[in-house]
Amino acid sequence: MIDELAKILNHKNVEWEIYWEIGTGSSFKIEKYEIVRAQQKFHSGIGLRIGYRGRTGFSYITGVSHRREELERFVERTIKLARVSEVPFRGFPNSKKKSSVPGLYDRATAEMSFEEGYDAAAMMIEKGREILGEEHTFSGGIAFGTAEDGVMNSNGIEKTMKSTGISMGVYVLKKNGRRGSGSYYQSFRRLSEAEGEMERGIEEARRDAELSWSAGKISQYEGELVLEPHAVSSVVSILMHSLYGDSVYHGQSRFQKIGERISSEILTLVDDSTIEGGARSYPFDGEGNPGRRSVLIEKGVLRGFLLDETYGRLMGMESTANAARDFRTMPHIAASNVIVEGKRENLEEYEGIVIKKVFGEHTANPISGDFSLTVELGYRIENGELIPFKDNMFVGNIFEMLNSIAALGRKDEDLSGFISPRMLIYGKIV
Amino acid sequence: MVLMMELIKKAEKLAEEYGVEYYEVRIARISAVNLQMQNSHLEELSSNFEIGIGVRAFSGTWGFSSANDLKRGEKAIETAMKIAKVMGGDSRIYIGDPVRDEVEFTAKKSFADIDLEDKLLFIKEIDRLLRDDKISNRRVSYADGIKEQLYFNSLGSEIRTIVPRIRLSFSVTAKKGMNMQTYWKMFGGTGGWELIESANLEYWTGFVKEKARSLLDAEPPPSGEFDVIMDPELAGVFIHEALGHASEGDAIKNGESILGDKLGERIAVEELTVVDDPTLRGKFGSYIYDDEGIKGRRVEIIKNGILNEYLLDRETAAYLGMEPNGHGRAQSYNYQPLVRMSNTYIEPGDWGFEEMLGEVRRGLYLIGDKGGEVDIANGTFMFGAKEGYLIENGEIKAHIRDVALSGKILDVLMSIRAIGRDLKIEFPGYCGKGQWVPVDDGGPHVLTRALVGGLL
Known part of the structure; x- marks a missing residue:
């Protein structure tokens, strides 16, 4: 049917792009075992995107089995939108470069039946019972699915990909006078990886729930502290806004020039959609540009922005293949796998203040960089002893924080496509 | 229509075959228009139409399936029933009586009758009004949508609803050197074009520009525990985060909410009454029936300081031995309903703003909603304000920017010292809980105490 749509489009005097998706997904929700x-x-x-006399029209239809008349109406409607629309058309990609990323499709996950999913959820409950005592409440879930996506355009691009995904979430609550909670979430491409991580996930959530249970607020602190990968992911998410090409183009980012020094030289930040089996990897983006590794910050120096085809052309740069979308939306810029790299030190045995998780990053001001986040869990480590805390606020400015990065740990954690070690910074807790 | 009748019959037959206790089907037709403009550069203009089906079957557990191709409608019904059957389980749900109804939110001036070209002219006009030398970025976003839904269930309920929703928002960023500050305003509700046509755009565009510019000279906030006066907009997000989520029936049933065993107990000062009301006319979070075919009802979550009622759907109501109050909402046909808020607000008290100000020796007056989040298990919430002012000895002093608050639900509700007379519920937004639903919230000015996360 996609071919039939392409045939109809080829008879019109327009540039066009078809993006299609077919998929299924299953999920199981667990509450109290x-x-x-x-x-x-x-x-x-x-x-469907249409480029017509310098303007773009976009529209979608659900389903992929339509009669020819319906497809013709769909095409006419989109061309009509291009006529009235004033969305500038900058052209579609024409890179026919073949690209593939291994490990995104797992047959066992794709063929997983509903009953097998049920068994996996039941196994999770069983493991939960083994690991947790009666004093814990266990919730969570498991989800899996498979999808086939494709892009085709009037420049001759024709690409398809198949992928699978499986994710697992665990939430442990300890109530006994006081309250404490811990959680774990991870997504994978392969069923076998998920099964292997189940115990570790529950164990981690249990450990955090225990810590959270005995944690309270600590007094104000300002000085050196370590962020665990989770907390690094929260603050880096505030920074990403300033690295999106559309923010830069529209004056919503303080970064304007490649080559500026924007952080301590310890930090290198990379966006990479080509990691084997990566949670956010893809062989091509939502416009058909081949996935790639893009260095955004190298040893503290700004090296690039995240771009799709439109903003790449507007800024005289090449797309970095960061057009994200589904069939209902026009492409927009978003990160793929984000990797924090740089100079390593042993931070795994760090003694002092460590922040594990924070929340509320969507309330931060990504433009000024100011943030105040609630500490979900942190701890002070003294002589090997761990004293947990929570409910304080971790406050600062992302751009100042970047300059204060003093070291990165040795051990990376992959949090569903955000890959980072621990980070030593100067910070403030109130 | 013929297809619908066929599906109703098919569902009956399949239910018998699979022996499911209860099922419900939602078939939605959605048409939506979206326009987005940034710095006079139109980024999106789309007009779409979609039909889909979502099916839930219950047999001790819920099974759900959906499809966005009605040709798969029968398959979706069968899949949901099969799932419910395979899973078993011993949960219960509230059944109730069948309902047959056909209702529509009326619009004075339907947005479907306004040409796309005119909607484009409208946002261009706003873009023009937002232009200014000191403004480095302007964004205008317009969306409208009509959702026609047919709901039917195994009891013989058949409910047709038509709900039109419209939303307009614009924001500006002012820039001075490396300093950049943003301010924005949102309008919206259930109804027609009149909801935004009546907005005084000259005034509001001027207002956001002035705010963004003046925030460039604002100071960063102090940090620590302070007396805080929240304006009606911030009071809305405060009560949504600090109380609303923890009173959702699913959080009670799964044992997570800190309000789990507190029904009938005093959890707030006596002056506090908090309401969630989907029946308010024209508000963004309003609806007639929820996505479980239950009529939306006004709920007094807190009445005079006492935890009075939870927000409930069919399952959480049965669990608690109560009746549902119409708070089972789904983002769309392809999502299962969850317990959600609608329009949540604090009932007005009898304080005047000046009087309230006089109570504060050293504190903050905080204005506007910048989003929030809550950890209902630990009872900790946080939210951001668009701007604020220092208060010293009852007087408003320096302008402050980028301020966020955090607190413990049970402490902060007991620390409320004054509730104003000036109720406003006009702050449309979306609430996320794995699914997004339109909500509104508000309140009068409220004086309480919270932890301010400032940079000083």
């Missing part, structure tokens, strides 16, 4: 909800969903659809 019981599976309480399960679902299996099917989705499919086509997004």
